[in-house]
Amino acid sequence: MKAVSYEGVRKMLVSDHPKPKLKSPADALLRVTTSGICGSDLHMFDGRTPLDEGTVVGHEIMGVIEEVGDAVSSIKKGDRVVLPFNIACGFCYNCHRGNTHSCLTMNPEGASAAYGYAGMGPYAGGQAEFVLVPYADFNCLKLPGTPGDKWEDDFLLLADVFPTGYHATELACVSPGKTVAIFGAGPVGLLAAYSSILKGAAEVYVVDNIPERLAKAKELGAIPVNFSNGDPVEQIFKLRKKNKGIQQSYRPGEEKLEGVDCAIDAVGYQARDDTRPNKENSTQVLENAIRVVNPAGAVGLIGVYLAPDPGAGNKDAQKGIFPFPLADFFDKALSLGTGQAPVKKYNEYLRDLIVNGRAKPSKIVSHHIDIDQAPQAYDKFDKRVYGYTKVLIKFGDMTKAA
Numbered sequence: 144m145k146a147v148s149y150e151g152v153r154k155m156l157v158s159d160h161p162k163p164k165l166k167s168p169a170d171a172l173l174r175v176t177t178s179g180i181c182g183s184d185l186h187m188f189d190g191r192t193p194l195d196e197g198t199v200v201g202h203e204i205m206g207v208i209e210e211v212g213d214a215v216s217s218i219k220k221g222d223r224v225v226l227p228f229n230i231a232c233g234f235c236y237n238c239h240r241g242n243t244h245s246c247l248t249m250n251p252e253g254a255s256a257a258y259g260y261a262g263m264g265p266y267a268g269g270q271a272e273f274v275l276v277p278y279a280d281f282n283c284l285k286l287p288g289t290p291g292d293k294w295e296d297d298f299l300l301l302a303d304v305f306p307t308g309y310h311a312t313e314l315a316c317v318s319p320g321k322t323v324a325i326f327g328a329g330p331v332g333l334l335a336a337y338s339s340i341l342k343g344a345a346e347v348y349v350v351d352n353i354p355e356r357l358a359k360a361k362e363l364g365a366i367p368v369n370f371s372n373g374d375p376v377e378q379i380f381k382l383r384k385k386n387k388g389i390q391q392s393y394r395p396g397e398e399k400l401e402g403v404d405c406a407i408d409a410v411g412y413q414a415r416d417d418t419r420p421n422k423e424n425s426t427q428v429l430e431n432a433i434r435v436v437n438p439a440g441a442v443g444l445i446g447v448y449l450a451p452d453p454g455a456g457n458k459d460a461q462k463g464i465f466p467f468p469l470a471d472f473f474d475k476a477l478s479l480g481t482g483q484a485p486v487k488k489y490n491e492y493l494r495d496l497i498v499n500g501r502a503k504p505s506k507i508v509s510h511h512i513d514i515d516q517a518p519q520a521y522d523k524f525d526k527r528v529y530g531y532t533k534v535l536i537k538f539g540d541m542t543k544a545a
């Protein structure tokens with residue numbers, strides 16, 4: 144079968160690999176119809192998370208079940224499914240509590256597992272014609288329709304970025320009427336904005352400096368803020384001051400609410416410096432998020448901070464240790480949520496929003512490609528050029544549909 148493998152820094156290769164075989168009676172084999180390239184894949188592509196050369200990558204996977212083991216009872220050959228990027232057992236302490244992002248049994252090296260990802264266990268990825276699904280009863284989300292229909296791209300986004308964007312809003316305590324600032328207008332930031340709007344947030348700001356991405360944020364109903372035009376936190380304070388309805392309803396003292404209730408970091412440790420965007424500044428967004436939130440507000444870090452990081456600028460950062468404005472954070476009585484998204488907590492509900500026409504996350508998809516184009520697509524997505532925002536790889540007959 145054809146698959147995309149990591150072959151060293153900024154080197155992805157499409158080549159032939161053996162088709163996976165069932166290893167356990169609880170496994171299923173999936174024929175992939177669509178697979179996404181994620182911003183998280185870029186950390187590996189950039190050499191910022193060490194990965195064995197030859198590893199098949201890709202953790203955003205959907206398709207049709209080709210074969211199931213004898214112990215699989217609720218999924219059968221021919222079923223259309225999407226896989227949460229987290230691989231989980233379903234029976235450990237954390238899985239029982241819905242924390243499938245911290246499954247204790249699937250990764251001997253830590254408390255989380257995923258397809259084709261550094262440090263996430265021995266699982267091949269799904270930027271491939273076939274992928275092996277462990278504990279298929281638990282890890283498959285069943286889908287209606289047929290491959291290539293109007294939902295194909297929406298459903299693919301249920302593997303990661305839609306539930307991840309939604310989870311970011313949970314981490315930052317977004318609820319109806321709240322004000323939200325999101326840093327990063329990549330797929331995760333855009334879908335965090337979309338999820339905030341679905342939840343009924345009063346105002347949603349999205350910060351980035353890539354014009355196509357900011358335009359997409361606006362199209363989704365958010366207020367774009369370009370950090371090339373000056374300090375994004377000050378820009379948000381100014382925009383809020385212009386909202387007369389809000390300003391006129393303040394009692395004395397409440398004018399201190401110059402920021403927002405909720406902030407989301409959808410960038411992570413490869414954040415660029417606001418004033419020198421060609422330079423990396425790993426804590427730029429973390430600092431901005433803490434500054435922009437009003438006293439007693441909440442911050443959600445959904446962009447990743449990973450270690451070891453051989454490409455970091457100093458020894459502490461290589462170990463994942465960063466300065467944190469703890470005094471301001473404490474003084475403002477803020478709360479903080481972090482970590483991978485437990486996709487399975489949300490994917491059924493979000494699927495049903497799609498099926499019932501209440502959500503269309505595929506608005507953020509920018510490119511459909513054939514697997515042979517994957518190496519070039521990684522490169523363009525990494526450089527964020529030509530509107531490369533969300534790239535989906537199509538397989539088999541699907542390439543004609545794309």
Ligand SMILES: NC(=O)c1ccc[n+]([C@@H]2O[C@H](COP(=O)([O-])OP(=O)(O)OC[C@H]3O[C@@H](n4cnc5c(N)ncnc54)[C@H](O)[C@@H]3O)[C@@H](O)[C@H]2O)c1
Pocket residue numbers: 181182183184185186303304307326327328329330331332350351352353356370409410411412413414415416417427428444445446447482483484527532
């Ligand atoms: N926690 C999870 O479960 C989870 C899941 C998926 C992705 N992620 C992470 O979320 C992050 C975003 O993913 P993505 O797919 O949207 O990636 P992406 O790389 O496409 O998007 C990141 C965006 O941040 C912008 N940016 C850089 N510096 C900035 C700054 N100082 N201020 C504002 N914006 C800035 C970039 O221009 C880019 O548009 C990545 O770190 C990814 O690894 C986390």
Ligand SMILES: [Zn+2]
Pocket residue numbers: 181182183184202228303304
């Ligand atoms: Zn991802």
Ligand SMILES: [Zn+2]
Pocket residue numbers: 231232233234235236237238239245246247248249
């Ligand atoms: Zn588990």
